[in-house]
Amino acid sequence: MSSNDNINIDDLEKPYFVWFEENWIHDDVLHQHQKGQLVYVESGFQYITIEERIYLLPQNHAAWIPSNAIHKTNSHSETIKLMIMFADVDHNDPFYHEVNVFSVPPVLKEMIKYAEKWSKIVTKDHNETLFLKALFNELPRFVETSLRLHICLPKDKRLIKVIEYLHDHYHHEIKIEDIGDIALLSLRTLERIFKKETGLTLSKYQQMLRIIKSLELLSSAHHTVSEIAHKVGYKSVQAYTRSFHSVMRFRPTDFMKNIK
CATH class of the missing domain: 1.10.10.60 (Homeodomain-like)
Known part of the structure; x- marks a missing residue:
């Protein structure tokens, strides 16, 4: 993953990291992160390959990508607003071990948008940690149904x-x-x-x-x-x-x- 900023996610010594981009440009290269990652499409659409399956991420939908899952971005719409949130999560919850693509309910949408204030902050922030811990603690409850809409390569x-x-x-x-x-x-x-x-x-x-x-x-x-x-x-x-x-x-x- 790349943008104009050169940030190595795995080197960050903080439990959560927020990354927002108006027009996100990715490297089309398979990679993985030690942290799990929540990808939210505010506008536009995004294709993501995760473990040899291609998923479509429509507008106002999010994908949970488990830690160390091999993935890459395939292509996206001409204009896309994308929020990515990396997290160390409770590995005892089975939700975090699987890929989930889901419609984002209003409450979660507002929480994600609020978290934009911490975008690209690489140092620990107490308030950020408290807020995102609450968000990820409730994330499995926000997902009523996961869209099993993908094609295998x-x-x-x-x-x-x-x-x-x-x-x-x-x-x-x-x-x-x-x-x-x-x-x-x-x-x-x-x-x-x-x-x-x-x-x-x-x-x-x-x-x-x-x-x-x-x-x-x-x-x-x-x-x-x-x-x-x-x-x-x-x-x-x-x-x-x-x-x-x-x-x-x-x-x-x-x-x-x-x-x-």
Whole structure:
């Protein structure tokens, strides 16, 4: 991770560290920290790879990244406001051992914004420590549901071109025969390897790509739900809404209300 400031998080002798940036620029390099980290997107959206899984972090959502988890930032929207809070946490709580992506409730949002006053302060501050200890103590209670919206990166090299094709053509009707030709595999072998590597069938993977891309577009607030449905490959708003609800357990309009 990098910004205009050269700060080594692991060298800091304090339990918490706050880092806020208006337009965050990352190194696209895998790295890890001894501290756990809470990443909050105030505006825009962010893609993060954590332990070989790609997560989308929409506006007004946060991700908890466990200590020593290998991660990197993939890409982000043109303008992004990002708050990152590093913390030594209670390792007895199972919440802190897993990746969690979740919608930030109003109380937590205000607490995160208040903590901006301590951004980039590298010396210990008693008030900062007390406040952030309370925040992280309650963090597991703030998370009602964790969005399990991610895609796994396959290790099998035979699937590299398949993944590239799916990412480039997710918004089109994809024929499995065409994908089999790309992978030079029989359809049965392709489906077996793909499910083993990603945990999803080809059709489910395409659905996840469509929903993830639609969340990115919803976060930008530049398009209507109808426009987004067609942009990501659905023939009707109804079909998109059904697909979105089956994955997210709520509707696109609910998501749009939440990010405002």
